[in-house]
Amino acid sequence: MSEQQKFYTPSEAAKLLNVSVATLRYMRLTGRIEGTDLGNTTVYTEEQIKKADFTHRKPGPKSKDESSPCDAHGKLAVA
Numbered sequence: 001m002s003e004q005q006k007f008y009t010p011s012e013a014a015k016l017l018n019v020s021v022a023t024l025r026y027m028r029l030t031g032r033i034e035g036t037d038l039g040n041t042t043v044y045t046e047e048q049i050k051k052a053d054f055t056h057r058k059p060g061p062k063s064k065d066e067s068s069p070c071d072a073h074g075k076l077a078v079a
Contacts, residue, residue, distance in 0.1 A: 007036070007043035016049055027052065 008016065014024040027033045028042065032053040035042040
């Protein structure tokens with residue numbers, strides 16, 4: 001029996017990565033995350049989200065909880 005892969009919408013993927021949908025779109029255009037075209041939209045797999053490249057992320061203001069979804073190498077830290 002094959003395991004079905006879950007697809008995330010741009011808004012779901014952006015929320016998981018703690019970025020805006022516009023930033024996610026920019027990341028895809030610049031090759032920092034891969035997406036899958038499905039009809040007239042782009043979807044993201046868990047694997048694609050885990051491989052997102054945050055190494056070129058500009059430092060911004062600290063969030064209130066100062067937590068980051070990324071590890072020391074700029075990759076998404078998934079439990």
